[in-house]
Amino acid sequence: MNKTIIKYLSLTLILFLFGCGDNSNKNESVEYPERTHSSEKSEIVLTKHQLEHINVQTEIVEKKEVDIPLVLRGKAALNEVMTAHITSRIKGRVEKVYAVISDRVKKGQPIVDLYSQDFIALQSEFVQAEERLKRMKASDADYSTAHSIYESARKKLEVVGLMESEIEQLADKHTPYTVISVRAPFDGTLISGEVRLGEFVDVGKEFFVLANLQNIWILADVFENDLPLIKEGITGNITSTVFPDEVYKGKLTRIYDIVEPASRTVKARFEVANHSGKLKPEMYVNVLVASKLGGSNPKIKSTALMKEKESSYVFVAVNDTTFQKRNVEPGRETKDYTEIIKGLNAGEKVVTKGTFYLKSELAKDTFAEDE
Numbered sequence: 001m002n003k004t005i006i007k008y009l010s011l012t013l014i015l016f017l018f019g020c021g022d023n024s025n026k027n028e029s030v031e032y033p034e035r036t037h038s039s040e041k042s043e044i045v046l047t048k049h050q051l052e053h054i055n056v057q058t059e060i061v062e063k064k065e066v067d068i069p070l071v072l073r074g075k076a077a078l079n080e081v082m083t084a085h086i087t088s089r090i091k092g093r094v095e096k097v098y099a100v101i102s103d104r105v106k107k108g109q110p111i112v113d114l115y116s117q118d119f120i121a122l123q124s125e126f127v128q129a130e131e132r133l134k135r136m137k138a139s140d141a142d143y144s145t146a147h148s149i150y151e152s153a154r155k156k157l158e159v160v161g162l163m164e165s166e167i168e169q170l171a172d173k174h175t176p177y178t179v180i181s182v183r184a185p186f187d188g189t190l191i192s193g194e195v196r197l198g199e200f201v202d203v204g205k206e207f208f209v210l211a212n213l214q215n216i217w218i219l220a221d222v223f224e225n226d227l228p229l230i231k232e233g234i235t236g237n238i239t240s241t242v243f244p245d246e247v248y249k250g251k252l253t254r255i256y257d258i259v260e261p262a263s264r265t266v267k268a269r270f271e272v273a274n275h276s277g278k279l280k281p282e283m284y285v286n287v288l289v290a291s292k293l294g295g296s297n298p299k300i301k302s303t304a305l306m307k308e309k310e311s312s313y314v315f316v317a318v319n320d321t322t323f324q325k326r327n328v329e330p331g332r333e334t335k336d337y338t339e340i341i342k343g344l345n346a347g348e349k350v351v352t353k354g355t356f357y358l359k360s361e362l363a364k365d366t367f368a369e370d371e
Helices: 004-028 048-054 119-134 143-160 164-173 222-227 356-371
Strands: 044-045 057-060 065-076 083-087 090-099 110-115 180-183 190-192 204-210 217-224 235-240 247-259 265-273 284-293 299-301 305-307 312-316 322-333 337-344 349-353
Touching: 004 312, 065 235, 083 164, 090 217, 110 204, 119 143, 119 164, 143 164, 217 222, 217 247, 217 284, 222 265, 222 284, 235 265, 299 349, 312 356, 322 356, 349 356
Parallel strands: none
Antiparallel strands: 044 322, 057 349, 065 217, 065 284, 083 204, 090 110, 110 180, 190 204, 217 265, 235 247, 235 284, 247 265, 299 337, 305 312, 312 322, 312 349, 322 337
């Protein structure tokens, strides 16, 4: 009985192992090879219908200088060269005041009259020196000394503010002036200061600050990255938010040497003719500068440049229907143009419109290949 069972079990085991062997062979015959992934697809071919639908536009890559519109923020400021402190050059008492703050004055116009004993004494010294010189001949031994005394006395009158015509009149008539006028050194507006009738003043007393507001400065902020785009001598169109329809021409006369740490900007000084008087100191303005992006690197429109993660690329038109994704290394980037340091050659065509459609089509093709 036991031998019969043993034989039966042995036969069953042999059949089982034989069956497993057949299944193994069958599995090997239908086994699929592991799929290998190709590199990312970089080329796409469009149909005529697709091209008409998306209106792909291309542009030839060129090594050229391009205009870069640059908008700078700034403020109107006093022209420091045309700003003066009007002060007293002699001790005296204020006898008359001709103007007050915000008055516009002309060059040579009296602003304040002073009565001064020192001024009377200076005139007397000059008259005596002039009379003495007139009595002498050039051949006299003391003529040189007398002439030096005369010139010194005359110079003192010039220093205190007496005009050339007034000195000549004093030399002719020998009649001293009772007051000396403090006059405007140039055309301008009295922007600060005060003076009171009857006030006693000393040398150096400030009456007013005079500024020529017909010629002002615009101090514009230039980000340090934009410094290569500007240079002294270029011009800009200046507008204010208060008078947006008024456009002023300004010339860049100075780029300052200091970078402001907080804003990372450098001041650029434009000189502007302000004949209308509408631009006021401290008024906010915009300066539009037509700068240039030059160099030997190719330039493309910024709309052609695509970015992903840490890389940049463009679509190069191989022919009318085939477009190739090309990694590039951009250089200087602006709103309108970008220079390409590496990856493109002059004469190639890049897509400037329709890039996002090409990107999506390329992504679909790549995804389909991976399925």
